[in-house]
Amino acid sequence: MTTPPFLQIEEITKTFPGVVANDKVSFDVAAGEIHALLGENGAGKTTLVSTLYGLHRPDSGRIRLRGKEITLRSSRDAIALGIGMVHQHFMLVQPLTVAENIVLGMRSPREPLLSLGPASQEIERLSRTYGLEVDPAAQVWQLSVGMQQRVEIVKALYRGADLLILDEPTAVLTPQEIHELFNVLRRLKAEGHAVIFISHKLDEVMAISDRVTVLRDGRVVNTVATAGTDKAALARMMVGREVLFQFDKPPAQLGDAVLNVRDLCVMGNRRQMAVRDVSFDLRRGEILGVAGVDGNGQSELVEAIAGLRPAASGQISINGRALAAFQPSDLLDLNVAHIPQDRQRVGLVMDFSVSENLVARLFSLLPFARSGFLQWKAIRENADGRIKEFDIRAPNSEVKARSLSGGNQQKVILARELSRAPDLILASQPTRGLDVGATEFVEGRLLEQRARGAAIIYVSTELEEILSLSDRVMVLHRGEIMGMVRPGEVTEEEMGLMMAGEKRMTAQEKMEARQS
Amino acid sequence: GGGAAPAPTEAPAAPKLKIAMLTSGSVTDEGWNQTAYDGLLALKAEGYEVANTENVAQADQASIIENYVNQGFTVIVGHGFEYGDALTASATAHPDVHFIQIGGIATGDNLASYVFKSGEGGYVAGVLASYLSKSGKWGFVGAVEIPTIKADQLAYEMALQQANPDASVVAAYTGSWVDIPKAKEAALAQISAGVDVILANGDNANVGAIQAAKEKGDVIVIGWTRDQSHLAPDNVALSIVQRVDVILMNAVADIEAGKFKGGNYELGFKEGIEDISKFGPMVPEEAQAAVKQAVEDLKANKIALPPVQ
Amino acid sequence: MLETLQQLLWSGDLIYATLRLTTPLLFAALGGLMCERAGVLNIGLEGMMLGGALTAYVVALRMGNPWLGILAALFVGAITGLLFAVVVVTFRANQIVSAVGMNILMLGLTGVALRAAVGLSIGQSPAPTIPIWEIPGLAGLPLIGPVLFAHLPFVYLVFVLAGAMAFIFYRTTWGLAIRAVGENPRAAETVGIDVIRVRYATVVWSGIFAAVGGAILSIGYLNTFQEGLTAGRGFIAFSAIIFGRYTPLGTLLASLLFGFTDALQLRIQAFGVQIPYQFLVVLPYIVTLLALFVAGRSKGPAASGLPYAPGEE
Amino acid sequence: MKSGLSKRLEGLRSIGLGQALSWTLPIWAVLIAFLVGSVIIAGAGANPIQAYAALFRGAVGNGGLVATTLVKSIPLMLAGLSVVLAYRASVFNIGGEGQIYMGALFAVWGGTLLHLPAGVHLPIVLALGMVGGFLWSAIPGYLKAARGFNEVIVTIFMNYIAVAIVSYLVHGPMRESGWNYQSRAVDESARLPIILPGTSLHLGLVVALAAAVLAHILLFHTTLGYRLRMVGFNAEAARYAGVKVTLITVLAMALSGALAGLAGAVEIAGVQFRLLEGFSPGWGFDAIAVALVGQLHPAGVLLAALFFGALRTGANSMQTAVGLPMVVVQVIQGLTVLFMMIGAAVQHYGLWRPARREK
């Protein structure tokens, strides 16, 4: 007959204790095809591609490459067979240089001596061929996220990858960067590479892929040609029900100003000025979106308002109270809620129980503590109430936060932070990595708070989301306000240019845009 | 009383004494502890049942003594000044058991302490050193400063002052009973400062000091507690020997004869409890004679040793 | 007094002693550095040194050849390293606490083994020792010859090894792999590096290095062994790594500082300075603490101390 | 950014901190340690069964021995609790030994310089011991929290310094007039009374039990304990939640030192009465083992301390019975710790299986 498909996945099953992550998954990928994998959180996408890359051993099932069955004992085997992977969380060693990262684990022509010179030349050649500009001598920690991703792709190509797997590569990129990435992928495709592409963003899937395989609960729902389907159909396959892409957002009912920020400058971790001269006001009932590429000062801005990071200069006042330096403990008095970006490292104590986490900020207050002694009964009752109210899926309030899924961990944080009817809510990437359903839930809760009269700062790197939720959007680039716009009065392209720092407001515009 | 009384399996005839000894260091230290252990072995050779516990921590002294008493031991030896409190307390609690302290001053009806006449050995070593030193710089290497060692250090210095007012003694302590390398290093440091005779008085430390002398060739060491010439026959000029075996033999004989009396006994050359080993080949006749004379003077109480500080 | 002290500082003896005191420390520290860079903390260096010291002594004594003693110490060091690796790499047990257990165990084991193998007559049983090796030509140089070129062979070796380790870390694929494993083992695994193997290898080497450090004490400087002979040198080696900012050169300098202050304090005592010896004995610790104060923070490899399981997401 | 050093604590955190682990684990660890130990004993030429029998008899063979075992457990209990407090806040306090010395030193000062009526004197002496340990360990606590020093090195070094200070003092300023290099004994009024007449069992046992109860309450029933554990598990989350991490870290270390200091003071007031060089046989180090075998739980620490105390007590009988050096007991202690750590890790991660995901 005809030649077999480039890659065939046959009945792969992979279980973890208590979870069937992949259940008899079968599909195939052709050379020169971009194949998208779609599914809710925990559907088993990462597990599947990790298996393809030799990081997991499947319980059963077969993988054929170019028609031949292959066994992958480790990623070394996968690399040798021409499989490359760009992980959801980059697999780069921060203090090493780009070149060192790229040759890491490979035999050197002068084994055991490193030969970085020739390697750098090869890296530059690859960069030119595929339009992936990287500096081989730079240390990885100095690079932006987009650049790090390029390093990852070059790393895979350097190893001669014919099959490139990208796990949620766009989650951290600007529209321009996504655009560039797609160009690279198309070039790879033209050269005959096979690409597996994972994303939660249906628009991207529609734009780049040739075919889509949808996973749900570890099983393949269907594999369809992209040309023959649409977003709604894909979403339905993913979730198993109809998904609304629009929620009804009543017009804003603006109240008093809650937050005033004036000429704020904040230092970042690398001793650079991460936030520069930022000024804005925020009123009750308003959602201010903060858009920008990851790492352009959003987190520093929020951390400064939350008292986690001192302001280098400028002023922050909350409810009319200007404090020279906020402490995180002041947030309680000021009635500010903070949903931190990194929910597992900052928002939760993973080894504390759900009930302990639900009082993490409030534990010293009545009724949870009396003269320094914890009141466990009150703490548990609180937990039971919250778990019901926020539909937190946990067997009971005493299990560790660690054992919850990502979406449910986020619900714990929401339940805690929203419990005191806050005046101001700082929400940093509250839906990052969450699937459609969980995202819907979080967004719904925030809109409820807005209706109640809370002022909300909503940081996200996802344009679509930010435009649909916010009343105003502030675009940050290198810590400066590039623009303060209203959704509907701006195109995604314009926003993208601002995020890339190629379009900015005048000083006059800035002044005017301060207030809602 | 330690709870239930032990059931002593005493034969109707005169029971052989059961003797137990506690040492704070290891009995392989070539010094204080091993000497005591040799004494215990001598008793064993005489047919006594003996037992010992080494490396006894301060905190464990009382319970180990108690344990031996419970096991029916009738003579308990605490080898060192640090056993004073534990022996005193046990002696009061067990009037029928005999307690012996060596190197301390604890007393009781059934507790006798034997202490080497402080400084006698140091004095003799000093006399010898004054003949052997060419540089006029003498060294003293100890592990940890404890009373007996300090007393001998002072007498050593006194002998020096008498022989040669211009000479000087430097003393070094390593702060550790087991750190032999450091003791060696301390001796080497002294040698490099011009010292050519060293009195080594620190159990394991001696081993280090003697090795340093051996390595440097023409440095003389005076050993302590037991004859240490085997460690470096060409460097060890003499060892001041402490006859713990004799103390124990005498005490046991007293006990068996019913003559054992509590109290504090100072013992030295006169009593035959301190002694000198044979001389090394490098010691001239003249010096040997002087040393022997010093020993005689000490026996005759003719030397005023520095008071114990 | 001041004059003699000055004389001492110029005499060369201080330098000689510094090198001698630094060598066993530096052996252990370099071993610890290697596994530290691969992400395994090793406070068990103390016990590993002790094992090496005992083995070298017993074997040299029984076989009548110090080099066989060294060889046996290498072997025992490797075994100890292997055991530690099994505990902390394969079983992923907490590295600090396991090392504490390891040190207790080795103190006991060496004590028991010493008695079983040699009995009580340790003083009567001097082991043959490693001879001093005067480097031909160089040892004859005036002034510096006897100070720098008339040492145990290990003294030269350890400085060469420190240099070699710097070379391995920064110029070879192995070194790159070790550094990557210590910083981000997951990333290393995804490019096909066997993290477990790298960690095993470095921990085993750390055992070997530490054992040599111990062997130098027992049959290099001495000809004997006693329980607890290493007297805390393994802990000092461990701190030299941190103080040396996790680099071979830094570790070398930190060990030298320690060796120097120790040599110095013994010489201060030898000059009869009227400072209670207790304070001189702890001079190296105080100086190191002060130096730490000046040097400030030292950040270890990011994955240091963390257990690693291959195949996780 | 998390420092590498605080990250490595995740290793400890990941052994479950007492929550998820089976209570039978220490028992298994002990049994296997004895089994492996028997091979070593046999290798050393003794009969393991006889040795263990003697060990057992020597530890609990009669009422007096049980009392001795209890007495020996007291400092281990207190020092073990001290380790628990620090470790719960992710501070590796290897400085227990030095803190014990400092506690003993302060207690001896209080017991010899103050002359107070019974009933007042003793509590003051014990409190002084806590102050000594508190101050001594606040130093590394501060250096860690505020200056980022590695507390492992600092505490190890401070052990040597504390021992040297005590050595200097008993040789010089504090030396008892007379002959020996030791301090004066504390007043009768400063001593812990015997609670079981005819034995050496003193009131320190009650102090240790009370300390365990208080430590439990502190850790699990107070807001301070909540803060402490929060910092221990995740300092960043704690800071986010408004906890003053630096302060809590210093406080955890200092409170830990206070308990170690209490261990020293109780030993002075209950057993030794005066200070000598070499006052502690290494309780500060054994305490780490005790705390971990006790799974970082106050009740577990009490049991583990009893076990180690019994080993120490029985060791002597074992030596007399089969002629093994006492260090055999250290072999068993070391093996127990290692198997305990292996067991904890296996229970946490599963054997030979990839670990659970920690994103």
Ligand SMILES: Nc1ncnc2c1ncn2[C@@H]1O[C@H](COP(=O)(O)OP(=O)(O)OP(=O)(O)O)[C@@H](O)[C@H]1O
């Ligand atoms: N190490 C583990 N062992 C066992 N079960 C686990 C483990 N980690 C996660 N789970 C379970 O797997 C499921 C999904 O977890 P995962 O971490 O993938 O969450 P998620 O997909 O990000 O969350 P969500 O789907 O709620 O948005 C949950 O039911 C969780 O309890």
Ligand SMILES: Nc1ncnc2c1ncn2[C@@H]1O[C@H](COP(=O)(O)OP(=O)(O)OP(=O)(O)O)[C@@H](O)[C@H]1O
């Ligand atoms: N190492 C692991 N141990 C235990 N369970 C795991 C492990 N890795 C994944 N799982 C579980 O397997 C299931 C599939 O997870 P996977 O990460 O593949 O989902 P995903 O589709 O990539 O989700 P997301 O969209 O959140 O990235 C989840 O329930 C998850 O909890």
Ligand SMILES: [Mg+2]
């Ligand atoms: Mg997931």
Ligand SMILES: [Mg+2]
């Ligand atoms: Mg995934």
